[in-house]
């Protein structure tokens with residue numbers, strides 16, 4: 001099943017180019033803050049899944065192109081990310097990296113702000129007036145299905161609810177001039193496009209055999225396969241759950257392959273992950289200056 005969230009924090013099932021509105025079957029959906037209904041839906045999937053399937057049978061399909069998609073989980077408890085998780089990517093950004101060539105195996109994971117999420121219907125906003133370099137990173141997102149704490153890799157895949165496409169937008173450091181923490185550089189609002197939907201895990205028999213591609217203005221920039229991950233999905237879940245509790249709806253950005261490059265206002269970024277989905281977002285400059293400039 002493909003689950004999407006659209007304007008007004010409504011929930012839809014996607015089939016082909018149609019969306020079937022199943023909001024009435026989702027407890028807590030709607031504009032109330034905080035928008036945590038997808039976490040509850042995923043946590044209660046054993047009963048919520050059949051209720052949604054039932055609602056889908058009588059729901060009227062509307063054209064997917066007529067709705068504005070929000071992140072398929074607008075408010076996960078955590079957005080976790082793997083650094084340097086594809087061999088060929090390591091070293092390609094040279095001095096503009098804080099990782100000094102170490103892999104996710106040695107570095108562990110980092111966090112992105114939940115507030116940086118944006119859906120397929122949104123835009124990537126770069127800080128107004130910035131001369132810094134901003135990069136795209138094309139990543140498979142793993143959505144957690146149930147609470148996970150100290151889960152060994154041999155059992156980890158049973159904790160996966162589904163998958164989505166994720167762009168980990170990053171402001172690079174300027175060595176010796178500006179070397180902000182990674183969380184700051186990756187947490188600007190809209191720096192984590194997620195979508196266009198969540199595909200449930202039953203539709204992805206092998207998440208380590210998916211082509212992961214990204215284009216800028218139609219020009220191919222990244223083209224790799226998730227089989228080249230260094231720390232694979234069960235090992236990531238083992239690593240993260242050894243430190244903290246993963247919650248239903250949590251998002252793990254599994255790392256980017258080679259081909260990372262700069263983006264600028266006016267660009268259009270397309271991400272496609274095989275069997276998961278694809279989405280295109282425009283890059284724009286923020287409307288106003290922030291009080292602290294970057």
Ligand code: MN
Nearest residue numbers: 137168255256
């Ligand atoms: Mn990344």
